[in-house]
Amino acid sequence: MKAWRIGSLGEPKDVMQLEEVADPTPGPGQLVVKVLASPANFPDVLMARGLYQVKPELPFTAGVELCGEVVALGEGVSTGSTSGLQVGDRVIGGAALPYGGFGELALMDAATTFPAPEALTDAEASSLYIGYQTGWFALHRRAHIQPGETLLVHAAAGGVGSAAIQLGKAAGATVIGVVGGPEKAEVAKKLGADVVIDRHEEDFVKVVKEVTGGKGADVIYDPVGGDTYDRSTKCIAFEGRILIIGFAGGRIQEAALNHSLIKNYSIVGLHWGLYNTLAPELVNECHAELTRMADEGSIKPLVSETLALEQVAEGVQRLADGVTVGRVVYEADS
Numbered sequence: 001m002k003a004w005r006i007g008s009l010g011e012p013k014d015v016m017q018l019e020e021v022a023d024p025t026p027g028p029g030q031l032v033v034k035v036l037a038s039p040a041n042f043p044d045v046l047m048a049r050g051l052y053q054v055k056p057e058l059p060f061t062a063g064v065e066l067c068g069e070v071v072a073l074g075e076g077v078s079t080g081s082t083s084g085l086q087v088g089d090r091v092i093g094g095a096a097l098p099y100g101g102f103g104e105l106a107l108m109d110a111a112t113t114f115p116a117p118e119a120l121t122d123a124e125a126s127s128l129y130i131g132y133q134t135g136w137f138a139l140h141r142r143a144h145i146q147p148g149e150t151l152l153v154h155a156a157a158g159g160v161g162s163a164a165i166q167l168g169k170a171a172g173a174t175v176i177g178v179v180g181g182p183e184k185a186e187v188a189k190k191l192g193a194d195v196v197i198d199r200h201e202e203d204f205v206k207v208v209k210e211v212t213g214g215k216g217a218d219v220i221y222d223p224v225g226g227d228t229y230d231r232s233t234k235c236i237a238f239e240g241r242i243l244i245i246g247f248a249g250g251r252i253q254e255a256a257l258n259h260s261l262i263k264n265y266s267i268v269g270l271h272w273g274l275y276n277t278l279a280p281e282l283v284n285e286c287h288a289e290l291t292r293m294a295d296e297g298s299i300k301p302l303v304s305e306t307l308a309l310e311q312v313a314e315g316v317q318r319l320a321d322g323v324t325v326g327r328v329v330y331e332a333d334s
Protein backbone atom coordinates (compact mmCIF):
# COMPACT_ATOMS: atom_id res chain seq x y z
CA MET A 1 0.00 0.00 0.00
CA LYS A 2 0.96 3.67 -0.30
CA ALA A 3 1.54 5.70 2.87
CA TRP A 4 3.28 8.92 3.97
CA ARG A 5 6.27 7.96 6.08
CA ILE A 6 8.42 10.09 8.36
CA GLY A 7 11.99 8.76 8.50
CA SER A 8 13.74 11.80 9.99
CA LEU A 9 12.61 14.79 12.05
CA GLY A 10 11.86 18.27 10.75
CA GLU A 11 9.16 20.33 9.07
CA PRO A 12 6.35 18.13 7.64
CA LYS A 13 6.99 19.18 4.01
CA ASP A 14 10.67 18.20 4.33
CA VAL A 15 10.36 14.89 6.19
CA MET A 16 7.11 13.32 4.91
CA GLN A 17 7.66 10.92 1.98
CA LEU A 18 4.95 9.08 0.02
CA GLU A 19 6.23 5.50 -0.21
CA GLU A 20 5.17 1.97 -1.03
CA VAL A 21 5.12 0.08 2.30
CA ALA A 22 4.01 -3.35 3.54
CA ASP A 23 0.34 -3.70 4.50
CA PRO A 24 -0.21 -3.69 8.28
CA THR A 25 -1.26 -6.86 10.08
CA PRO A 26 -3.34 -6.57 13.25
CA GLY A 27 -1.78 -7.56 16.58
CA PRO A 28 -3.90 -8.78 19.50
CA GLY A 29 -6.71 -6.31 20.22
CA GLN A 30 -6.11 -4.42 16.96
CA LEU A 31 -7.86 -4.05 13.62
CA VAL A 32 -6.85 -3.01 10.12
CA VAL A 33 -9.02 -0.45 8.36
CA LYS A 34 -9.18 0.89 4.83
CA VAL A 35 -8.74 4.61 5.47
CA LEU A 36 -11.77 6.63 4.34
CA ALA A 37 -10.63 9.95 5.81
CA SER A 38 -7.99 11.29 8.20
CA PRO A 39 -7.60 14.95 9.29
CA ALA A 40 -4.34 16.76 9.99
CA ASN A 41 -3.94 17.49 13.73
CA PHE A 42 -1.30 19.69 15.36
CA PRO A 43 0.21 16.61 17.08
CA ASP A 44 1.04 15.32 13.55
CA VAL A 45 3.14 18.47 13.10
CA LEU A 46 4.77 18.14 16.51
CA MET A 47 5.56 14.44 15.93
CA ALA A 48 7.22 15.28 12.59
CA ARG A 49 9.34 17.84 14.45
CA GLY A 50 10.07 15.40 17.30
CA LEU A 51 8.48 17.82 19.77
CA TYR A 52 5.38 15.86 20.84
CA GLN A 53 5.08 13.93 24.10
CA VAL A 54 4.61 10.77 22.02
CA LYS A 55 7.79 10.02 20.01
CA PRO A 56 7.13 7.11 17.62
CA GLU A 57 10.11 5.08 16.45
CA LEU A 58 11.22 6.13 12.95
CA PRO A 59 9.97 5.51 10.31
CA PHE A 60 6.27 5.93 11.02
CA THR A 61 3.12 7.09 9.28
CA ALA A 62 1.39 10.07 10.95
CA GLY A 63 -2.35 10.71 10.99
CA VAL A 64 -3.50 10.38 14.60
CA GLU A 65 -7.25 9.97 14.00
CA LEU A 66 -9.38 8.65 11.19
CA CYS A 67 -12.61 7.22 9.80
CA GLY A 68 -12.15 3.81 8.22
CA GLU A 69 -13.82 0.61 7.08
CA VAL A 70 -12.79 -2.50 9.00
CA VAL A 71 -10.99 -5.03 6.76
CA ALA A 72 -9.33 -7.38 9.31
CA LEU A 73 -9.60 -8.15 13.02
CA GLY A 74 -6.75 -9.23 15.30
CA GLU A 75 -6.83 -11.87 17.98
CA GLY A 76 -9.19 -11.16 20.85
CA VAL A 77 -11.25 -8.50 19.06
CA SER A 78 -14.82 -9.52 19.73
CA THR A 79 -17.13 -9.92 16.77
CA GLY A 80 -20.90 -9.98 16.60
CA SER A 81 -23.70 -7.86 15.27
CA THR A 82 -24.73 -6.28 18.60
CA SER A 83 -21.60 -5.89 20.72
CA GLY A 84 -18.42 -6.25 18.73
CA LEU A 85 -16.63 -5.01 15.65
CA GLN A 86 -17.15 -6.68 12.30
CA VAL A 87 -15.41 -6.53 8.93
CA GLY A 88 -17.20 -3.88 6.88
CA ASP A 89 -18.06 -1.61 9.86
CA ARG A 90 -17.53 2.14 9.41
CA VAL A 91 -15.59 3.31 12.46
CA ILE A 92 -13.74 6.30 13.89
CA GLY A 93 -11.04 6.67 16.52
CA GLY A 94 -7.32 6.86 17.11
CA ALA A 95 -4.70 5.33 14.83
CA ALA A 96 -2.18 2.86 16.26
CA LEU A 97 1.20 4.21 15.12
CA PRO A 98 3.39 3.44 13.24
CA TYR A 99 0.44 2.80 10.86
CA GLY A 100 -1.36 6.18 11.10
CA GLY A 101 -4.18 7.53 8.97
CA PHE A 102 -2.12 9.09 6.14
CA GLY A 103 -2.04 5.93 4.04
CA GLU A 104 -4.36 3.55 2.23
CA LEU A 105 -4.62 1.23 5.25
CA ALA A 106 -4.17 1.96 8.96
CA LEU A 107 -4.06 0.12 12.27
CA MET A 108 -6.41 0.87 15.17
CA ASP A 109 -6.71 -0.43 18.72
CA ALA A 110 -10.17 -1.87 19.31
CA ALA A 111 -10.24 -0.10 22.68
CA THR A 112 -10.13 3.30 20.95
CA THR A 113 -12.42 2.47 18.03
CA PHE A 114 -16.05 3.63 17.93
CA PRO A 115 -18.97 3.45 15.48
CA ALA A 116 -18.93 6.36 13.00
CA PRO A 117 -22.03 8.57 13.45
CA GLU A 118 -24.40 8.08 10.51
CA ALA A 119 -25.22 11.79 10.43
CA LEU A 120 -21.65 12.69 9.40
CA THR A 121 -19.72 12.26 6.14
CA ASP A 122 -16.47 10.31 6.27
CA ALA A 123 -14.40 13.51 6.47
CA GLU A 124 -16.60 14.99 9.22
CA ALA A 125 -16.73 11.74 11.20
CA SER A 126 -12.93 11.43 11.05
CA SER A 127 -12.70 14.81 12.84
CA LEU A 128 -15.19 14.06 15.64
CA TYR A 129 -12.75 12.19 17.85
CA ILE A 130 -9.75 14.15 19.21
CA GLY A 131 -10.91 17.77 18.88
CA TYR A 132 -14.45 17.17 20.15
CA GLN A 133 -13.51 14.75 22.93
CA THR A 134 -10.85 17.24 24.06
CA GLY A 135 -13.39 20.07 24.03
CA TRP A 136 -15.98 18.01 25.86
CA PHE A 137 -13.64 16.82 28.62
CA ALA A 138 -12.10 20.29 28.99
CA LEU A 139 -15.34 22.26 29.21
CA HIS A 140 -17.49 19.81 31.14
CA ARG A 141 -15.29 17.48 33.18
CA ARG A 142 -12.37 19.82 33.92
CA ALA A 143 -13.91 23.34 33.89
CA HIS A 144 -17.52 22.46 34.82
CA ILE A 145 -18.84 25.15 32.50
CA GLN A 146 -22.31 26.45 33.38
CA PRO A 147 -25.08 27.92 31.20
CA GLY A 148 -24.77 31.70 31.11
CA GLU A 149 -21.00 31.73 31.70
CA THR A 150 -18.61 33.44 29.27
CA LEU A 151 -16.18 31.21 27.37
CA LEU A 152 -13.14 32.69 25.62
CA VAL A 153 -11.70 30.41 22.91
CA HIS A 154 -8.24 31.06 21.43
CA ALA A 155 -7.41 29.85 17.87
CA ALA A 156 -11.19 29.71 17.58
CA ALA A 157 -11.27 28.92 13.85
CA GLY A 158 -8.80 26.03 14.21
CA GLY A 159 -9.43 22.33 14.77
CA VAL A 160 -9.91 22.15 18.53
CA GLY A 161 -11.07 25.79 18.70
CA SER A 162 -13.93 25.31 16.22
CA ALA A 163 -15.10 22.30 18.25
CA ALA A 164 -14.90 24.35 21.47
CA ILE A 165 -17.11 27.10 20.00
CA GLN A 166 -19.81 24.58 19.07
CA LEU A 167 -19.61 22.73 22.39
CA GLY A 168 -19.58 26.00 24.34
CA LYS A 169 -22.71 27.24 22.57
CA ALA A 170 -24.39 23.86 23.12
CA ALA A 171 -23.57 24.20 26.85
CA GLY A 172 -25.38 27.55 26.97
CA ALA A 173 -22.28 29.75 27.26
CA THR A 174 -21.66 33.12 25.65
CA VAL A 175 -18.67 32.46 23.39
CA ILE A 176 -15.92 34.93 22.49
CA GLY A 177 -13.53 33.68 19.79
CA VAL A 178 -10.01 35.00 19.20
CA VAL A 179 -8.54 34.44 15.71
CA GLY A 180 -5.65 35.59 13.54
CA GLY A 181 -7.08 37.41 10.50
CA PRO A 182 -10.36 38.49 8.87
CA GLU A 183 -11.04 35.21 7.04
CA LYS A 184 -10.73 33.24 10.26
CA ALA A 185 -13.01 35.81 11.94
CA GLU A 186 -15.73 35.04 9.37
CA VAL A 187 -15.31 31.32 10.08
CA ALA A 188 -15.61 31.79 13.86
CA LYS A 189 -18.77 33.90 13.39
CA LYS A 190 -20.35 31.24 11.20
CA LEU A 191 -19.48 28.61 13.81
CA GLY A 192 -21.64 30.50 16.30
CA ALA A 193 -19.26 32.69 18.32
CA ASP A 194 -21.18 35.63 19.84
CA VAL A 195 -18.16 37.96 19.67
CA VAL A 196 -15.08 37.52 17.47
CA ILE A 197 -11.74 39.28 18.00
CA ASP A 198 -9.05 39.46 15.31
CA ARG A 199 -5.87 39.35 17.41
CA HIS A 200 -3.95 41.20 14.65
CA GLU A 201 -6.31 44.17 14.93
CA GLU A 202 -7.48 44.30 18.54
CA ASP A 203 -6.23 43.60 22.08
CA PHE A 204 -8.33 40.66 23.24
CA VAL A 205 -7.90 41.60 26.93
CA LYS A 206 -9.51 44.99 26.33
CA VAL A 207 -12.40 43.58 24.30
CA VAL A 208 -13.14 40.78 26.78
CA LYS A 209 -13.27 43.29 29.63
CA GLU A 210 -15.61 45.55 27.61
CA VAL A 211 -17.92 42.72 26.60
CA THR A 212 -18.14 41.30 30.14
CA GLY A 213 -18.60 44.62 31.91
CA GLY A 214 -15.14 44.39 33.45
CA LYS A 215 -15.70 40.91 34.93
CA GLY A 216 -13.60 38.86 32.48
CA ALA A 217 -14.19 35.40 30.98
CA ASP A 218 -15.30 32.56 33.27
CA VAL A 219 -13.57 29.89 31.21
CA ILE A 220 -10.63 30.36 28.81
CA TYR A 221 -9.81 27.60 26.34
CA ASP A 222 -6.14 27.97 25.37
CA PRO A 223 -4.57 25.75 22.68
CA VAL A 224 -1.91 28.43 21.90
CA GLY A 225 -0.01 29.10 25.16
CA GLY A 226 2.98 31.46 25.52
CA ASP A 227 2.01 35.14 25.35
CA THR A 228 -1.61 34.13 24.74
CA TYR A 229 -1.70 32.46 28.16
CA ASP A 230 0.11 35.35 29.83
CA ARG A 231 -2.42 37.85 28.44
CA SER A 232 -5.36 35.56 29.32
CA THR A 233 -4.55 35.92 33.02
CA LYS A 234 -5.39 39.63 32.61
CA CYS A 235 -9.01 38.93 31.61
CA ILE A 236 -9.95 35.84 33.61
CA ALA A 237 -12.95 36.31 35.92
CA PHE A 238 -13.10 35.81 39.69
CA GLU A 239 -13.32 32.01 40.17
CA GLY A 240 -12.50 31.57 36.45
CA ARG A 241 -10.79 28.54 34.93
CA ILE A 242 -7.98 28.74 32.34
CA LEU A 243 -7.80 25.47 30.40
CA ILE A 244 -4.29 24.51 29.30
CA ILE A 245 -4.94 22.71 26.00
CA GLY A 246 -1.73 23.17 24.01
CA PHE A 247 1.22 25.27 22.91
CA ALA A 248 0.63 25.85 19.18
CA GLY A 249 2.35 29.24 19.54
CA GLY A 250 5.62 27.43 20.27
CA ARG A 251 6.46 28.67 23.80
CA ILE A 252 5.49 26.66 26.88
CA GLN A 253 4.60 29.33 29.41
CA GLU A 254 5.20 29.34 33.13
CA ALA A 255 2.38 30.17 35.53
CA ALA A 256 2.65 32.93 38.14
CA LEU A 257 0.99 31.12 41.03
CA ASN A 258 0.85 34.24 43.20
CA HIS A 259 -1.34 35.81 40.50
CA SER A 260 -3.69 32.79 40.52
CA LEU A 261 -3.98 33.18 44.31
CA ILE A 262 -4.54 36.92 44.21
CA LYS A 263 -7.27 36.76 41.53
CA ASN A 264 -8.91 33.47 42.65
CA TYR A 265 -8.64 31.61 39.31
CA SER A 266 -7.73 28.03 38.50
CA ILE A 267 -5.19 26.82 35.95
CA VAL A 268 -6.58 23.53 34.69
CA GLY A 269 -4.48 21.12 32.64
CA LEU A 270 -5.96 18.59 30.23
CA HIS A 271 -4.23 15.60 28.65
CA TRP A 272 -7.25 14.05 27.01
CA GLY A 273 -5.37 10.98 25.71
CA LEU A 274 -4.81 9.82 29.29
CA TYR A 275 -8.54 9.16 29.72
CA ASN A 276 -8.20 6.40 27.11
CA THR A 277 -6.02 4.41 29.49
CA LEU A 278 -7.17 5.62 32.93
CA ALA A 279 -10.92 6.10 32.43
CA PRO A 280 -11.99 4.56 29.09
CA GLU A 281 -15.62 4.34 30.22
CA LEU A 282 -15.73 8.16 30.23
CA VAL A 283 -14.43 8.26 26.64
CA ASN A 284 -17.21 5.83 25.64
CA GLU A 285 -19.82 7.98 27.36
CA CYS A 286 -18.43 11.06 25.64
CA HIS A 287 -18.58 9.35 22.24
CA ALA A 288 -22.26 8.47 22.83
CA GLU A 289 -22.99 12.09 23.78
CA LEU A 290 -21.11 13.49 20.76
CA THR A 291 -22.96 11.07 18.47
CA ARG A 292 -26.28 12.24 19.92
CA MET A 293 -25.29 15.87 19.39
CA ALA A 294 -24.14 15.16 15.82
CA ASP A 295 -27.47 13.42 15.13
CA GLU A 296 -29.49 16.37 16.45
CA GLY A 297 -27.26 18.78 14.49
CA SER A 298 -25.89 20.80 17.43
CA ILE A 299 -22.29 19.94 16.48
CA LYS A 300 -20.71 19.31 13.07
CA PRO A 301 -16.94 19.20 12.45
CA LEU A 302 -15.80 21.97 10.13
CA VAL A 303 -14.05 20.36 7.16
CA SER A 304 -12.55 23.28 5.26
CA GLU A 305 -10.92 21.20 2.51
CA THR A 306 -10.31 17.62 1.50
CA LEU A 307 -6.96 16.40 0.18
CA ALA A 308 -6.01 13.57 -2.18
CA LEU A 309 -3.31 11.26 -0.80
CA GLU A 310 -0.61 13.07 -2.85
CA GLN A 311 -1.51 16.43 -1.19
CA VAL A 312 -1.27 15.35 2.46
CA ALA A 313 2.23 16.64 3.32
CA GLU A 314 1.43 20.06 1.87
CA GLY A 315 -1.79 20.18 3.95
CA VAL A 316 0.01 19.20 7.17
CA GLN A 317 2.59 21.92 6.48
CA ARG A 318 -0.14 24.57 6.14
CA LEU A 319 -1.51 23.47 9.53
CA ALA A 320 2.02 23.85 10.92
CA ASP A 321 2.20 27.36 9.45
CA GLY A 322 -1.03 28.39 11.24
CA VAL A 323 -2.97 29.21 8.05
CA THR A 324 -5.68 26.52 8.04
CA VAL A 325 -9.22 26.70 9.43
CA GLY A 326 -11.24 23.84 10.90
CA ARG A 327 -9.90 20.52 9.71
CA VAL A 328 -7.96 19.83 6.50
CA VAL A 329 -8.78 16.20 5.77
CA TYR A 330 -7.19 13.49 3.62
CA GLU A 331 -10.14 11.71 1.98
CA ALA A 332 -9.47 8.51 0.09
CA ASP A 333 -11.98 9.25 -2.68
CA SER A 334 -11.17 12.93 -3.22
Ligand SMILES: NC(=O)c1ccc[n+]([C@@H]2O[C@H](COP(=O)([O-])OP(=O)(O)OC[C@H]3O[C@@H](n4cnc5c(N)ncnc54)[C@H](OP(=O)(O)O)[C@@H]3O)[C@@H](O)[C@H]2O)c1
Pocket: 040, 041, 042, 043, 130, 131, 134, 154, 155, 156, 157, 158, 159, 160, 161, 178, 179, 180, 181, 184, 223, 224, 244, 245, 246, 247, 248, 249, 250, 270, 271, 272, 273, 319, 320, 321, 322, 323, 324, 325, 326
Ligand atom coordinates in the same frame (compact mmCIF):
# COMPACT_ATOMS: atom_id res chain seq x y z
N1 LIG B 1 -4.60 18.80 25.62
C1 LIG B 1 -5.02 17.86 24.80
O1 LIG B 1 -5.39 16.76 25.22
C2 LIG B 1 -5.02 18.17 23.32
C3 LIG B 1 -5.78 17.40 22.42
C4 LIG B 1 -5.77 17.78 21.07
C5 LIG B 1 -5.03 18.88 20.65
N2 LIG B 1 -4.29 19.57 21.56
C6 LIG B 1 -3.50 20.75 21.15
O2 LIG B 1 -4.36 21.76 20.64
C7 LIG B 1 -3.59 22.63 19.81
C8 LIG B 1 -4.37 22.92 18.54
O3 LIG B 1 -4.41 21.77 17.70
P1 LIG B 1 -5.22 21.80 16.32
O4 LIG B 1 -4.89 20.53 15.61
O5 LIG B 1 -6.64 22.12 16.56
O6 LIG B 1 -4.51 23.01 15.57
P2 LIG B 1 -5.20 24.39 15.07
O7 LIG B 1 -5.79 25.09 16.25
O8 LIG B 1 -6.08 24.10 13.93
O9 LIG B 1 -3.93 25.18 14.52
C9 LIG B 1 -3.15 25.97 15.38
C10 LIG B 1 -3.69 27.42 15.48
O10 LIG B 1 -2.98 28.08 16.51
C11 LIG B 1 -2.84 29.44 16.20
N3 LIG B 1 -1.43 29.84 16.33
C12 LIG B 1 -0.97 30.86 17.08
N4 LIG B 1 0.35 30.95 16.98
C13 LIG B 1 0.76 29.97 16.14
C14 LIG B 1 2.06 29.56 15.64
N5 LIG B 1 3.20 30.18 16.01
N6 LIG B 1 2.12 28.49 14.77
C15 LIG B 1 1.00 27.81 14.42
N7 LIG B 1 -0.25 28.17 14.87
C16 LIG B 1 -0.36 29.23 15.72
C17 LIG B 1 -3.36 29.65 14.78
O11 LIG B 1 -4.69 30.20 14.89
P3 LIG B 1 -4.95 31.81 14.91
O12 LIG B 1 -4.08 32.38 13.82
O13 LIG B 1 -6.41 31.95 14.61
O14 LIG B 1 -4.57 32.28 16.27
C18 LIG B 1 -3.44 28.24 14.22
O15 LIG B 1 -4.45 28.12 13.24
C19 LIG B 1 -2.23 21.96 19.61
O16 LIG B 1 -1.28 22.57 20.46
C20 LIG B 1 -2.48 20.52 20.04
O17 LIG B 1 -1.32 19.88 20.48
C21 LIG B 1 -4.28 19.24 22.87
